[in-house]
Amino acid sequence: MSVTRPTTVRLASGRVSFRLHARSLWVCLVLLVVTAGALLAALVMGEYPITVADAITSVFGEGSRLAELFVDRRRLPRALTAILVGIALGVSGAVFQSLTRNPLGSPDIVGFGQGASTGAVLVLLVFSGGTTQTALGAFAGGLVSAAVVYLLALKRGAHGYRLVLVGIGVSSMLIAFNNYLVTRADLNDARAATVWIVGSLFERRWPEATLMFFTVLILVPVTLILGRALSILDIGDEGAKGLGVRVERSRLALIVVAVALTAVATACAGPVAFVALVAPQVSRRLTGSGGPGLLPAGLLGGALLLISDLVAQRLTSPGELPVGVITGAVGGVYLGWLLLREWRSGRG
Amino acid sequence: MLTGLRVTGLVLCTGVLVLFALLSIAVGARSVPLSTVVDVLFDPDGSYDALVVVGQRVPRTILGILVGAALGLAGALMQSLTRNPLADPGLLGVNSGAAAAVVSAISFLGLTSPLEYVWFAFVGAAVAAVVVYLLGSSGRAAGPVRLALAGTAISAVLVAYTYAVQLADDKALDQFRFWIVGGLAGRDLDILTRVGPFLAVGLVVGLLLARPLNVVALGDETGRALGANLGRVRLTAAASITLLCGAATAAAGPFSFIGLTVPHIARSLVGADQRWVLPYSALLAPCLLLGADVLGRVVVPPSELEAGLVTAFLGAPVFIMLVRRRRVVQL
Numbered sequence: 001m002s003v004t005r006p007t008t009v010r011l012a013s014g015r016v017s018f019r020l021h022a023r024s025l026w027v028c029l030v031l032l033v034v035t036a037g038a039l040l041a042a043l044v045m046g047e048y049p050i051t052v053a054d055a056i057t058s059v060f061g062e063g064s065r066l067a068e069l070f071v072d073r074r075r076l077p078r079a080l081t082a083i084l085v086g087i088a089l090g091v092s093g094a095v096f097q098s099l100t101r102n103p104l105g106s107p108d109i110v111g112f113g114q115g116a117s118t119g120a121v122l123v124l125l126v127f128s129g130g131t132t133q134t135a136l137g138a139f140a141g142g143l144v145s146a147a148v149v150y151l152l153a154l155k156r157g158a159h160g161y162r163l164v165l166v167g168i169g170v171s172s173m174l175i176a177f178n179n180y181l182v183t184r185a186d187l188n189d190a191r192a193a194t195v196w197i198v199g200s201l202f203e204r205r206w207p208e209a210t211l212m213f214f215t216v217l218i219l220v221p222v223t224l225i226l227g228r229a230l231s232i233l234d235i236g237d238e239g240a241k242g243l244g245v246r247v248e249r250s251r252l253a254l255i256v257v258a259v260a261l262t263a264v265a266t267a268c269a270g271p272v273a274f275v276a277l278v279a280p281q282v283s284r285r286l287t288g289s290g291g292p293g294l295l296p297a298g299l300l301g302g303a304l305l306l307i308s309d310l311v312a313q314r315l316t317s318p319g320e321l322p323v324g325v326i327t328g329a330v331g332g333v334y335l336g337w338l339l340l341r342e343w344r345s346g347r348g
Numbered sequence: 349m350l351t352g353l354r355v356t357g358l359v360l361c362t363g364v365l366v367l368f369a370l371l372s373i374a375v376g377a378r379s380v381p382l383s384t385v386v387d388v389l390f391d392p393d394g395s396y397d398a399l400v401v402v403g404q405r406v407p408r409t410i411l412g413i414l415v416g417a418a419l420g421l422a423g424a425l426m427q428s429l430t431r432n433p434l435a436d437p438g439l440l441g442v443n444s445g446a447a448a449a450v451v452s453a454i455s456f457l458g459l460t461s462p463l464e465y466v467w468f469a470f471v472g473a474a475v476a477a478v479v480v481y482l483l484g485s486s487g488r489a490a491g492p493v494r495l496a497l498a499g500t501a502i503s504a505v506l507v508a509y510t511y512a513v514q515l516a517d518d519k520a521l522d523q524f525r526f527w528i529v530g531g532l533a534g535r536d537l538d539i540l541t542r543v544g545p546f547l548a549v550g551l552v553v554g555l556l557l558a559r560p561l562n563v564v565a566l567g568d569e570t571g572r573a574l575g576a577n578l579g580r581v582r583l584t585a586a587a588s589i590t591l592l593c594g595a596a597t598a599a600a601g602p603f604s605f606i607g608l609t610v611p612h613i614a615r616s617l618v619g620a621d622q623r624w625v626l627p628y629s630a631l632l633a634p635c636l637l638l639g640a641d642v643l644g645r646v647v648v649p650p651s652e653l654e655a656g657l658v659t660a661f662l663g664a665p666v667f668i669m670l671v672r673r674r675r676v677v678q679l
Contacts, residue, residue, distance in 0.1 A: 103497060152668055162671055169668040172438075172605055176660030179529045180653075187522050194521065198511045274504055316516065325512045332504030336483060339497055 024287040024296055031299040035083060038306045042079035043071050045314065077209040081268055082201050082309045082323070083302040084212035086275055088265035090283070090301020091223055092258035093276030094294045098230045099251060099258075102164050106277040107146070107262040110167035113271030114174035115145020116263070117197045120270065121178050124193050125185045131203075134196065135267040142266050145170060146259045199270035199324030201309050208268040215264040220298065223257045226250065227294045272324045274331030275301045281335065304330075354624050357617065361631040365413070368638040372409040373401065377645050377652055407537045412641055412655070413634040414540070414547045415532070415596040416606065420633020421554045422592035423607025424614065424626050428561050429585045430495050433612065437593040438604030440499040444506035445476020446597040450527055451513045455520035462527065462601075463538050469598035470543070476502060477590045530601035530656025532641050543595040550591030551630065557585050558622040565620070603656050605663035606633050612670050636663065 043055040050058075050067050057063040058071040093106045100110075107113060119141020123129035129137065153166040178197060182190050195202075229250040262276065279301035280293070287296050308326040315321055374385050380397045388398035389406075419437065426435040437443055449472025453465040484498035514521040560581040563571050571578055596603070614628035640658035647653055 152672065155672060165671040166668050168608075169664040169671065172660050173664040175604075176529070176657045179525070180657050182525050183529055183654075187518060190525060191515065191518065191521060194511065194515060198515070277500070319516070321512055322515065325508045325515075328504045328508030328511070332501045332506075332508065335504070336498065336501035339494065339501065340483060343494065 021287065021289050024289055024293060027283065027287045027296050028299055031296065031303050035299065035303045035306060038303060038310065039079050039083070042082075042306060042310055043075050045310065046070065046075060073205070077206045078201055078204045078309070079306055080209040081204040081212055082306040084209070084216050085201075085265040085269045085272065086279070086302035086305030087216055087220065087298040088212070088261040088301075089272065089275040089305070090279035091220055091294050091298040092261040092265075093301070094280035094283075094297035095223060095227065095230070095254050095258040096276070097280050099233070099254060100163055103277075103281060105164050107258070108171075108271065108273050108276060110163060111145040111149040111170040111174065112142045112259065112262050113266065113273055114171045114178070115148075116142035116266040116271050117178050118145070118174045120196045121181050121193045124196060125181050125189050138196075138270065139263050139267040142263045142271075143259065145174060146255075146263075150255060195322050196270050198322040199266075199272035199327075200322035201269050201312075202320065202322065204268065211264060212268055215261065219257055219261050223254070223261065224294055226254050226257060230254065230294075269305075270322075270324065272305065272327050274327045275305055278327075278331040278335055279304060281338070285338065354618055358624075358627060358631070361628060361635070365631055365635050365638075368635050368642070369409050369413060371642050372412060372638045373405045375642050375646060376400065376405060377650055404536075407540060408532050408535065408641070409638065411535055411540050411599060412532050412638045414544065414551075415600045415603075416634030416637030417551060417630040418547050418592040418596040419603055419606040419637070420610040420614075420629040420631075421551060421626060422589045422596070423609075423633070424611035424622075424629035425554050425557065425561070425585050425589050425592075426607065427611050428565065428622055428625070429582060429589070431565075432495060435495065436604065436608035437589075437597070438602065438608070440495060441476040441480040441502040441506065442473045442590075442593040443597060443602035443604060444503040444510070446470070446473040446594070447524075447528060447602060448472055448476075448506040448510050451510045451520055451524050454523050455513050455517045460523065462535060462599075463542075465527075466539055466542055466598045470546070470594045473594035473597050474590050476506060477586075477593065481586055527601050529654040530603045530659075531644075531652075531654030532600055532637075533652055533654065535599060539599050543599045546591050546595035547599075550588050550595065553584065554588040554592060555626055555630065557581065557588065558626045561585065561622045561626075565622070601654075601656055603637070603659055605660050605667070606636055609663040609667045609670075610636060612667065616670065 040052065040055070043059070044050050044052055048066065048070050050070060054063050054067045055071050058067040059076060062068075063071065089107075096105045096107055096110065097103055099105065116138040119137035119139070120134045122141070123134045123137030127133070149163065149167045149170050152170070153163040155162070178193075182193050185193060233247065233250065265272075280297040283296040283300040284293055286300070287293055305323065305327065308330060309323045311330075312321045312323045312326045315326070373389070374380075374382055378400055380401060384397050385401055387393075388395065388401050392398045392402045423436055426437070426440065427433055429435075446469040449468040450465050453459045453468040459465050459468075480495065480498045480502050483502065484495035510524075514524055563574050564578055564581050565571075566574070568578060593607070610633040611625060611629045614625045614632060618624040618628055636659060637655060640662055641655040643662075644653035644655050644658045647658075
């Protein structure tokens, strides 16, 4: 993989500077166009097909009543939730992989996804909670398990490798516990819990879309600013300290925002596993940049999740698959193909 | 002197295993007086107690010992072969391969008992393991991170497939959720006779690999200079791992924690010499499995907790403690 150099742009006689990476910019633009195209497809396709013109008028003005019902109330919020959840997962995945210096160091590996599942499944099966309570359960479960993993790994600094190992330990306990709860539930509840564990966007409406919108609006810029420390942390703790970076504090702050992003995303859609793992890997190869590349990872995550959800809705009929099944399959196949290609050519 | 200590330890481990085996025969959800247990063991009189002890607990104990030993040895072989302390049947696609095959057998062929889908689990596990190994070792030799990534990729696809089948078919979901937790309950002698030969061959071949693996561990260059046929050692080890994991998972369902944790404990006790790590792993793992099984029988009377759940809850804290206490013993 060739690493292209960024150009440093200086404004206001050098007081403000940022590094511009031409190819990353192009990748971001293309991803935006792809996402917009997929969004349009999401609005017009479905059990009740709607023309492009109808779809656009229902979004921006007054469409026919049926078009309003399908586009405005159902398809648009669902698609927006998909995009925003994907962005959140992609960005936080990139942060985690960079921090743990491990391509497997996604939020799922550090116990987050499993913890969220446990929270949701507990609320669903033991307390028979509704949608909102289940989402809150996932939120709380994810945060608690991430905190537990971090604290358990904390010992003279939460070293990346130890974080991954402790995460695997905690995850397997949570998986066992989730499986236990599912075996003790009646069949309907077991199915509902399994859908939750896989991650689904079924019946996601405006409340989820709005929540995700504000989360991404606030947390992604914060992550991008904090993310400047990431490329310095990449050179190792000692070197970063030498350059005056407060290693532990930067790392903790980054973990907190990344976990918050994942937490809200998981509360809205369940732990859609592979997006956080694959989006940063793929976007890094697309942009050819050596750094963490948070923004392209996020945009790729958004496009990936939206397209996956379209496929999940249309693949089986009459019922629909949860989106996590598609992201898992597609992500796995793509990762496998990517590894094969790189290793064949003797790289990596 | 050091070797003496290790031999003593080995004898101790065997003693502990025998103790756990006796516990597994004596303790259960149905309480049978110890004297009765001894009586029916030597003279199965056809009473209900004899049925429970000889018909259920003894085969279950034997199965537990074999499955445990297989998983412990497979984990140790895998970690040594890939020089990856994270290597574990669960991570390298074996469990998800078996799961995908089992859920297919339930949903598409309508099979209903573990005895019927034992071969599917075995073949699924083996195919997944081979694919992960081939993918991970394409190009150059299989590096640790590569194998883990390959395992993640293959597992993701298989897990997605498994979920899709489960959610499309309520009957499959209902049956499969009990298989996936992993356990020894309800497995009888028939399963043992089917997978027993595979387990036995895998165990013998695996233990014989100790010395060659030690040479391989010196690094490719040194190993070759010492006359080791690296390719053959790797291939034999991979075959043995596949036999062990495939048969164990087919017999008892997926256990993800034993193969990961036990070799770490073994290495922290005896160092990195495979001649000791392999037998210690093969002896300690069944202790963990039988202990978990016995605990699962008594912890929530009158029902039972599957051994797979208990091993996760026992194994994970031990593993985390090991990770925290020191650097993972280098491979």
